[in-house]
Each structure stands twice: as structure tokens, then as C-alpha cells.
Amino acid sequence: MLNEFWATASTAYKVLVFSAMGLIALxxxxxxxxxxxxxxxxxxxxLPVIGLGLILHLAGLVVRGQAIRKNLKR
Incomplete structure (x- = not known):
């Protein structure tokens, strides 16, 4: 599952990751x-733009962790 996470990741996770990368780069x-x-x-x-990007990155980690926990319980 971990090797194919990006292929099976939710749209919310992908949006968070790309938004975070974009804001940090900007x-x-x-x-x-x-x-x-x-x-x-x-x-x-x-600085607040970078900070918002980091917060979105952390939110993405939370979403990913919840998805992994949910899949491991099955």
C-alpha cells in the first residue's frame, strides 16, 4: 500500500500537497x-506565505496518516 499511495491517494490529499508546495515556492x-x-x-x-504552505503541508500529513490508519484497520 505504501508504494502505491500516490496512485490511491484522495483528491483532498493531492490538493493539499500541491497547494503547500506552490505556496512555499511562491x-x-x-x-x-x-x-x-x-x-x-x-x-x-x-513569511506568512511560507508559513501557510507549511501549515498546509502538516494538514496533508494528517490526511495521509488518517488514510493509512483507516486502510490498516481493514
Missing amino acids: GIVLNVVGNSTGNQALALAS
């Missing part, structure tokens, strides 16, 4: 651009 890009141009406001604004 936050990193904003941070690099903000620091490169000396725009402190943009660099600081990127």
Missing part, C-alpha cells in the same frame, strides 16, 4: 526578490 521567490531588491516589505510579506 514565498521563497518573494523572499529572494524582496531581499535582492532591498524591498523589506516584500521580504516580510513572504
Whole structure:
């Protein structure tokens, strides 16, 4: 089951994973651009974006853990 988890993963899990990766990447890009141009406001604004991405990542871990537990009980 663990080898084929992505193929059998729920849509909610896949959305959480891709949203988390996208937000973290966007936050990193904003941070690099903000620091490169000396725009402190943009660099600081990127931190909540990265934080939201990390929270979504943790939510994805919870969804995955629940799915695995549910399948192991069967």
C-alpha cells in the first residue's frame, strides 16, 4: 500500500500537497526578490506565505496518516 499511495491517494490529499508546495515556492521567490531588491516589505510579506504552505503541508500529513490508519484497520 505504501508504494502505491500516490496512485490511491484522495483528491483532498493531492490538493493539499500541491497547494503547500506552490505556496512555499511562491514565498521563497518573494523572499529572494524582496531581499535582492532591498524591498523589506516584500521580504516580510513572504513569511506568512511560507508559513501557510507549511501549515498546509502538516494538514496533508494528517490526511495521509488518517488514510493509512483507516486502510490498516481493514
